[in-house]
Amino acid sequence: MTEISQFRFPTDIRFGVGARSVLAEFGRKYKLRQPLLVTDSGLPQTEAFRLVVKEADRVWPGRCVQFTGVHANPTDQDVEDAWRAYVQGGCDGVIGLGGGSALDAARALRLKVAFPNTALLDMPFNELPPLVPMCAIPTTAGTGSEVGRSSVITIRKIGRKAVFGAQPMMAEMAVLDPELTVGLPPNLTAWTGMDAMTHAIEAFVCPVFHPMCDAIALEAIHMVRLYLPRAYADGNDLEARGMMQVAAAMGAVAFQKDLGAAHSLSHPLSSEFGIQHGLANAICLVPVMKYNKEVSAAQYARIAQCFGINTFGMSDTEAADKAVEAVVELNGRIGIPSSLAELGIKESQLPMLAKKAFEDPCHTANPRPCTEKDLLMLYREACKQ
Numbered sequence: 001m002t003e004i005s006q007f008r009f010p011t012d013i014r015f016g017v018g019a020r021s022v023l024a025e026f027g028r029k030y031k032l033r034q035p036l037l038v039t040d041s042g043l044p045q046t047e048a049f050r051l052v053v054k055e056a057d058r059v060w061p062g063r064c065v066q067f068t069g070v071h072a073n074p075t076d077q078d079v080e081d082a083w084r085a086y087v088q089g090g091c092d093g094v095i096g097l098g099g100g101s102a103l104d105a106a107r108a109l110r111l112k113v114a115f116p117n118t119a120l121l122d123m124p125f126n127e128l129p130p131l132v133p134m135c136a137i138p139t140t141a142g143t144g145s146e147v148g149r150s151s152v153i154t155i156r157k158i159g160r161k162a163v164f165g166a167q168p169m170m171a172e173m174a175v176l177d178p179e180l181t182v183g184l185p186p187n188l189t190a191w192t193g194m195d196a197m198t199h200a201i202e203a204f205v206c207p208v209f210h211p212m213c214d215a216i217a218l219e220a221i222h223m224v225r226l227y228l229p230r231a232y233a234d235g236n237d238l239e240a241r242g243m244m245q246v247a248a249a250m251g252a253v254a255f256q257k258d259l260g261a262a263h264s265l266s267h268p269l270s271s272e273f274g275i276q277h278g279l280a281n282a283i284c285l286v287p288v289m290k291y292n293k294e295v296s297a298a299q300y301a302r303i304a305q306c307f308g309i310n311t312f313g314m315s316d317t318e319a320a321d322k323a324v325e326a327v328v329e330l331n332g333r334i335g336i337p338s339s340l341a342e343l344g345i346k347e348s349q350l351p352m353l354a355k356k357a358f359e360d361p362c363h364t365a366n367p368r369p370c371t372e373k374d375l376l377m378l379y380r381e382a383c384k385q
């Protein structure tokens, strides 16, 4: 072991029913007079929004400014507009509320506050000063964006999504309040939950030395397996909702290691056909696990144990097969279709998708290397499962 590893888990996470009340502490700690609440246009109709705004109004009566213009795939224009609202409102801190898009835009907005005349991609990522304080409040349990340090923003000038990040972009505080996810419908609960599962499984098997993340990934797998079917069956099950929020944050902490081929396969399915990210992951994860089994059987055997399978007396390969079966079974229990064909994906579209999946960097961390041809084969498998 000659390489120097870096292990960091710095986010201050507050978890529990009603945890949104820590906004008061957030305000006190950073002496905020006038924060900007950043969210997407779909959120103001939700109960989660109402609950958080009520809390913000209690802490900053009439002074919490709102920006509700973040798009599902946020652009640099969204960040620009949020920044304008921030400046016009005389704001001094950020509350990001929503799914991954809103939290990504909120994180990027803080760069713009620090460097108003610099384009997002030209920010001095290696020497960022401390940014204005941010509290991240997720309303889904999947992306784990609240503990992330990067943003995915579509840059209009280059016409594609760019991923950029740095340690100071992490939120100062993340608030996991199960009451804010009870309104998620069963399908989105299942899809976002399987995104968390895919993060944990891909992070665990990716060949980066990080035993601390590995432990977190294994517990996240165990928790998703236990609580996702419950949250799916009964959206008001606050214990299951809460445990899914924690598992999602853990999955995202674990993938500071990296991800894998399922995410590379899933990204073009979302960008080309609008298939929800977690749904695409849930389907693609199965062929990727079968493909990786050859090199990751021992890790998959441990994953099988997290699914409650007694692997005593089994070879690693047998136990790995059980892990794949367990993912298939979980998908079935939470209403996830077993193939991409069921989502309308056609064989003739697969070569184009495989080309884009190969350009996506996630598969470079996959334990078994993938060529474009391998990714095409994996898509074919995902189509016919």
Ligand SMILES: [Fe+2]
Binding pocket: 143, 195, 199, 263, 277, 281
């Ligand atoms: Fe993901």
